[in-house]
Amino acid sequence: MATTVTQLDLSPAVTWPAGYATDPGLSLEEVVRPYGSAAEVAFLGADGARDAASYDVLARRIATAAHRLRAAGVRPGDPVAVTLTNDLPTVTAALGVWAAGGTLVSLPPPPRRGGEVHAQRFGAVLDAMDCRLHLTDAPDTPPLTDRMRAVPVAAVQGEERVPDPEPAIPDIALVQFTSGSLGTPKGVAVRGDIFAGHIKMISRCFDLDSARDRVVTWLPLYHDLGFVCFFSSAFYARTAQTHSNPKSFVLDPASWLTMLARERATVSGAPNFGFRLASRMPYPEGLDLSRMKCCLNAAERVLWSDVVDFHRVAGPLGFPWEAIMPAYGLAEGTVGVSCAPHDRGPVRGPDGHVSLGPPLPGNRYTVSESGSLLLGGNWLFEGYWTAEGFKPRDPGPFDTDDAAFLHDGELYVIGRRADVASVSGHNVFAEDVEAAALAAGGPLLLGCAAFKHRGEGGGGERFGLVLEISPRTKSAAPEVARAARRAVTEALGTRVAPVLVVQQGAIPRTTSGKPRRPVLREMVLNGELPPRRVLAELP
Template sequence: MTIITPDRPVAEIHTLPDALRLRREKQPDETAYVFLRDGEEPKESLTYRNLDDAARVRAAAFETADLAGGNAVLLYPSGLEFIRTLVGCMYAGVAGAPVQVPRRRQGVERLRRIADDAATTTVLTTAEVKRDLEERFGDCPELAGLTLIDTEALTAPPAVDPARYEFRAPRPEDIALLQYTSGSTGDPKGVMVTHGNFLSNVVETDELWPCEPDGTVVSWLPLFHDMGMLFGVVLPLWAGVPSYLMAPESFIRRPARWLEAISRFRGTHSAAPSFAYELCARAAEEGKTANVGDLSSWRVAANGAEPVRWRAVRAFTEAFAANGFNPRAMAPGYGLAENTLKATGSPQDREPTVLWLSTRALGEGRIELLGEGAEGATPVVGSGVPVLDTRVRIVAPATRALCPPDRVGEIWVSGPCVAAGYLGRPEASEETFRARLRGSAPASDETHLRTGDLGFLHDGELYVTGRIKDVLIRNGRNYYPQDIELSAEAAAPGLHPNCAAAFSVDDGAEERLVVLVEADGRVLRAPGEQALRRRVRAAIRENHRLEADVVLVVRRGALSKTSSGKVQRRACRQRYEDGALDSFVVPPAGSAQVAR
């Protein structure tokens, strides 16, 4: 692979450390990363020289501590120390496993499960996180035997000059990262992302959404998450453009901060899940985006990590048209950790596509086009196209045969971005990462990643309809939970995006549809809990001809969600079946207490 520097020489690179060394040589004092305090003011920054120096110090310390060639957990809050350590690990041949900093006991348990799965007792972190873990969870058996290392305090060994030290050069097939899936089960799986996977994915991303020399990335996504890491760290390093980062909490507390940062720093590339665009549109409705400013610099507003909602696309583009937001900047895409990240994306020279489909036909796995807003129609947003060497196919899950055109099936992906497999799980890796189409030649080298997602191809573009494991089947028809959840969210004013979870449970006699809805006191005092339940049931009945057997209203924040804000339906179902979710009841206005 080649990389072009500002003065246009072309150099061959094979890994991200190669890219950093070239950046240091050609643009050493240009800004690489900036972290924004509270999502607003620059707190700390790194040039390419700074980053290379810091990464070398950490790599030398890792080699001296005999960590080279092994695995380590990366436990960092949002900030630049994560980036220093990530690159330091790559220099030393350490496969890092990024994990969210625990806030509760369950987080500590997950940390230990991942450390055990990665066969490591080394946890790289900051002084603040180390102190907090030891003070709050020091008596937890899950921390026993783990070595917490403050990487901010690391120095190079006295006999080693990091600037001259020749670190091992990783090969494209070497493991660069262990990306643990954000699912809800107690059995975490580490996706083995190679250096070649990283480079292939970022080259594809830059091919689809070119950064150009004037590019600037702005991101609030968590860096331990695949989307946050690739967009916030890897893409800007490859392209040689600055990246402005903020903590996810800064966005969640005040979504307008994200847009204000894009305006202030003239961001060209930024990514987020669909619900984030909805939160911004809601903030605009409530008059909370007055300081956003000019968004005309924004060329790529990548939208992924969950099914993209047409309502979100339309609401956001309309809300910020006056700020100069170009509708063509909205770029829905599809990706997953098992493919490093991006698999498809919408080209930036056109507006997002949407198909209005017969809901009934879609439930039968068929694609029947209707007019916009027609009765019985469901909008499905296009997730774009693959580029370069990635290929996408639609396959019947049971038979592994290619689906006919305009039929729903499982999305299979092939190409250089498909990761090496799950760490220590050869059988699961063979089933998921090396699937073959029915009828393919035994000697064929072409294998595919089975994504577990459902979708279809239309005019060469991918449309995602849902997860195989989440589909609800009633009377021989398929119902997609995200559609039911969207109806629930729209049932009453004041409900927030991503506030519902729909799933089925087996009570021993039949399958029952359960819908959980998050609400706060302000929403409930208007219609009341019982009235809200009735509205949710009525919306589901009207939109889907389906009866919700149970509608449970829960306190806002009670639903289990991934680090990127996506509802974890299986975790919600488990907590519901365990009786761990209570109905949230708000007394009439003026009452002294809020009951559960």
């Protein structure tokens, strides 16, 4: 069934309790001095090795990092790029940037291949910022710009008895890049007081208690869901936290729930695909997930079938249905926009869409006549850094360009407006096509992406579809393609063409895992996908 966009005013029927009141005036200087807590911040390497420090120890290391960064020439207001990998030294260095008074510029890591393209995508923006320093755990990597110099993360580590820094954090504390799913990434600039107030709000909505809770995720910290939502909210609350290497989850999706049980986690989260993959794995007897109280499902469309399948597996292990919290956010809103309360569980709404909850405290939004979600409130960004320089945000509500509707006071986001096609008089979103294909593909289908294009001979809009499977199951590729096409036609009344089945990893994605649909379209239509990676094709 095609998506229907309903125009409704935001109802006050569902709200967060008054105790979650916002505090946008919190100073970030108060946050980056985590003295007085013996709670642990831990990181698990890909080999399972554990590196941990108490907040007290981390505070001394942050002071040392700030001292060494100032000795390296960092002055208040200077932008410093950091590739936030999931390890304690890199996080220490990043927090040291703030303690030294700098602006933290969070960079995604370069791909294994295509470093030149990575430098082109980010280098011009970094030059426009006059960013001259890059803290990295791979200092032999060529600098992203001629003006930048790499400083090893190891060079700022230590626990010297240095004076506690008196940070003069600039107005812009954080620059986090958009995913770039629709074009060149832009640097989203967030003020220090906005960032600090936002993470305080999230910690309250998670009801974080340093004596009771532990935040545990595998999410990459170079993405805002990992760094802002989980790491920083736990950091503000001085709550114990554990972060694993994202590759551990990719290689073994069962490692997520296994880690939650081992670490006695109460708070976690993942994009919807993480719930899907985790639901397909076997688990040992005796796994106890009953401590979980908050588990966000965010960063991509939430599918009801995946939520149900996940709980069918995790529920018998004690995982409460009420702990699953579908949510919506974006970098331009610091991170969090709306979220289901942690004591309710997911709700299936109109047309089978999953509610993303009421607005988080401090947020306001409505839906425009064109169906686009408009965001306002306390947590909006200041503007974008681009290759042409800094562009302040236009006054008034921010147009997210996400198609959405509001129902019973709760938010439903249904897709990117750039990825909608008019088919036989109704709108079909790329996410609709992907959801139908995923439901039909079953365990064999590891991922997919739909892209909009014009039919041959100047025909109307239609979708092409690329499906990812493991090379080990390539014999099933033709049937996977036929099943996906048949499911899309039955569900949405449109025939997708072409349909390609490719090896896992062939779909170009952003640093947050979203498909880069415009790039994929050009690759498919121009025959640029490597033939050895194409396992089947239906014209």
